[in-house]
Amino acid sequence: MAQLMAQPMVNNIQYLNSLSYRSAFMLVLKRDLTIAFRHKDDILNPILFFVIVITLFPLGIGPEINTLSRIAPGIIWVAALLSTLLSLDRLFKSDYNDGSLEQMLLSPHPIFVLVLAKITAHWLLTGLPLIFIAPLLAVLLHLNEHSYGALMLTLLLGTPILSLIGAIGVALTVGIKKGGVLLSLLILPLYIPVLIFATSAIDSASMNLPFTGQLAIIAALFFSTLTLAPFAVSSALKVSTN
């Protein structure tokens, strides 16, 4: 693998052509992870942003424990949306700039598989760390003790949706010079259902009510975006690379 990475991209792609779907998926996944681990800032900065945004809320609202525990689910989820949004740019931008994205589109593999691999890598690097760090921040916000399970589960099911939907927006704006603000305008409205169901699941959990209904809907959103979003991403990438 390390040798493969050291080779020029072109050889890499030729090698890719002779692969099965599964190994093509794994290759792109490993490549993205390797690149990301060489630029650790890219992984750390969105997490730092997440922590800092959450720190700002108690400062702005006041330290009353009741208020904070009431709004904690919303704050954590909104911060998760924003930090995902910040990190989305990395998904296709550098590949677009150095031309390897175009090579991927030219490869005989369905773009669906390659795109899914890139999105999975993005989620592993941004969504997964959020799930580990969120309980810690929930302690700072005095989240109701019954809610931790719901918080973790909604993040586990919800953050992949954020990466998948976000990928559509990035794919649409990757060719545009100043796509950053535009990206948030395109993507944030589409994040609303996830936000609503996730926070209401956490709220129900805090009142000791069952939250499986909300969780089931988030799961349904996850699977439908998992199956549909890569198609939208592929066609958007074709438009962007033209």
Place this chain on the structure above:
Amino acid sequence: MWKWLHPYANPETTYHLTGRLIPWFSYLTIALLTIGLIWALLFSPADYQQGDSFRIFYIHVPTATLSMGIYVGMAIAALCSIVWQLKLADASAAALAPIGAVFTFVSLVTGAAWGKPMWGTWWIWDARLTSQLILLFLFLGVIALHNAFEDKGLAGKAAGILTLVGVINIPIIKYSVEWWNTLHQGATVSKMGKPSMTIDMLWPFIFCYMGFIFLIVVITCIRFRSEILSRNSMRPWVKELVLAEGGK
């Protein structure tokens, strides 16, 4: 039907067709809206509970329902453009987006103006209001994406994908927002039940509604024509047209 339709895939033919249709549609719009609005605002009976402020209904309801319709129309145009690669479908989607945004905005403003005397507040986080606000954001996103690309063809394709993603999301957003509202149950404001309309309220409403529909058609035609011109500005027929009309 294709045989009948296919000449209109040619921008020039469609440009002239819409040019011929615009006057008829505008006369119809002016007539319907004049009759409808005067009837609605001056002669139709006032609501027994809400008095005269109820009359904003005649503008609010058509704009609100039609804004959703415009989004669906835009999505159909986007689908046609993606599936059959019809360039004019792109142009019509581009023509529709700002109209939809304005209609959504008007419905929000009239809703706020109606809400103030009825509910005592300009804005509540009611499910319908919230989903209408989100619809406005979706429209603005599509317009922003249109403007972000230099190349109109690329802009149309990109905005088309976004529109289709949005149209899948609209029902999800709508139901999630409704669910969110019933769960949170904030300030409970008695929701406006649909007033069962008497016939002398229904007729002016129908006139207004049809008037707004044709208003959309007229504005779409006008914007569609200018979209066609700007997309085909290098074609000989546009140059001839400019030369012919430049003398006037």
